[in-house]
Amino acid sequence: QVQLVESGGGLVQTGGSLRLSCAASGFAFSIYGMGWYRQAPGKQRELVAGINSSGRTYYADSVKGRFTISRDNSKNTAYLQMNSLKPEDTAVYYCCRQSLGVPNYWGQGTQVTVSS
Numbered sequence: 001q002v003q004l005v006e007s008g009g010g011l012v013q014t015g016g017s018l019r020l021s022c023a024a025s026g027f028a029f030s031i032y033g034m035g036w037y038r039q040a041p042g043k044q045r046e047l048v049a050g051i052n053s054s055g056r057t058y059y060a061d062s063v064k065g066r067f068t069i070s071r072d073n074s075k076n077t078a079y080l081q082m083n084s085l086k087p088e089d090t091a092v093y094y095c096c097r098q099s100l101g102v103p104n105y106w107g108q109g110t111q112v113t114v115s116s
Contacts, residue, residue, distance in 0.1 A: 008020040012115070020080040021079055033098035063082075091111075092109040
């Protein structure tokens with residue numbers, strides 16, 4: 001049973017930092033890409049960052065230089081380090097498993113709120 005459980009969300013002031021974690025189970029974590037998406041109320045879910053099985057990363061333009069995606073295969077966990085947060089980063093953040101860069105499993109999400 002594939003499971004993805006996000007944690008680390010919360011309330012932070014503009015300019016602050018948070019680190020999100022995605023604990024994965026039920027599949028061979030190391031051979032899959034992982035991604036982070038976010039969705040704000042009334043908006044479509046959008047890509048934030050991705051990392052493939054070899055560690056290659058990619059980011060949305062809106063978060064480049066501020067966010068870092070990483071993975072620890074020994075812990076079956078993906079991370080999203082978020083620095084210099086802005087109010088427009090406020091959203092529910094979702095972790096996903098990917099095949100060839102295409103999401104195929106999703107976690108339940110964790111709320112990130114950045115106050116102005």
